Amino acid sequence: MKNDTINISKIVKNVSHSSDDSDYAVCWVKDEIKGVEIDGVLYPNISNSIFFLDNKVQWKLYTRDNAVNAGYLLQLSHEILSNPLLSKLHINQVRLFNSGTIPLFKLSPGIEKRTQAILEMIDELLGSHLNNKEDALISLLNTFFVYCDGQCNIKSIIEKNQTKANIVYAFKQLVDKNIVKSHEVGYYASRLNISTKYLNECVQEVLNVSSKSIIIEQLLIRSRHALKFTNRTIKEISYDLGFSTPDYFSYFFKTQTGTNPSVLRRSGSS
Template sequence: MKQDYINISQIIKEITPKANKDDYAVCWIKNEVDGIEIDHVLYRNVSNSIFFLDPKLQWKIFKSDGSTSVGYILHLSKEVLNNPILSNLHINKVRLFNSGEVPLFKLSPGIEIRTQAILEMIDELLGSHLNHKDEAILSLLNTFFVYCDGQCNIKSIVSNNNSKTNVVYKFKQLVDQNILENHEVTYYAEKLNISPKYLNECVQEVLSVSSKSIIIEQLLMRSRHALKFSNQSIKEISFELGFSSPDYFSYFFKTHTGVTPSTLRKT
């Protein structure tokens, strides 16, 4: 893989793509910037977002100069995207970079930590002389795209006014903040001052899943992490996640994964 097929840089200051550049750009904005301008339209409030930018687009990231990085710009050539490891991904099949719109992903809370780790590893590998680094970089890109296309994330298009997307994003923020105490859709709908029916309508339209499934997915994600990476007992995990009893937690986990918590812990 040639050196110029992939390039990554941190967003530390104002950025404009190089002239005559044919690469596709993936822009991850972790923290708030002054805005991103795409084809002469300025978009604000874009923190914790990933943009997919076609070479045909004119874009610019506005940020006050400073030493603090607020994200990454990943430049990818057509050769990289057509690599067999990446070419069969749904994210490529739907031609995200070539859809006539600017695809945008609002990352679900928690996924941003994994995103940063993946991009940092890509950055480190690109500057190294390790054996098999090309295979490692492609594997990391594959993982990055899988996370982007996961149902935990909010897929949309760049817009200054997308009310249903905003509802879903606020819903997912509330779930992340309150999942340990509240597992019911009704609770989150009340917090958002909307009906459960309308909340579900928004989630279905934006994510093509039910609002309840978002709560379930968040519980499963936290359950798996605790079972794999903590020394807590299954009883402690069940109560920490807000389940009424360890038996109900085990029933819930097996219903949605096909295995019991103790079985997962052993694997």
């Protein structure tokens, strides 16, 4: 791995990028900054968010006076993003670094600390001489992107025309906000004013998975987190996630994972 394929730096001062620079950028803003200007458009007062910026756009970060560390700026070469482990990620293929769209991810509660930990480990590894350093860096980047794909509330600045990719953006945002209300694809298709068949077609074409699998993935993410990191009972978790009965929740969880919720609960508390 070349030394300039991954660069990471703390956001402590104004930073700019011209379209002549070939690197892609990930801006993780922890503490509020004055704003991010992208192709002449200013998005003010940004905090607890991640921007993914294509190398074709011009952008600038405006920090506040006396900023100590407002977050991290991660710059990635095309070579890194072409790594087989990263290039196959749905988030890379669909949402990241796509000219014409500027994805802004508003971090879900609890994800901020994990995001910071991953970026700090990347920073530490880049300055080290450890064996298998490249594999470790790719693994951390993969974990970072997976978290963004599965656990962030997606608020994207997208084109006005209703392309299939935009419909998928909107679908995933609705699932994140309404998963407790409904686990049915038809509910979300209705909210998007399209047919269930067309929503399935969009998700299959864009992500190469089914619409139902997006809903199931979100339920499993929330289920695992609640079982391992909260004191809520399985009954409480089942109702919190919109299941009609605890028995149905247990059936769903075991069908999808091969494990009973009670088993995961015991492993999380051990």
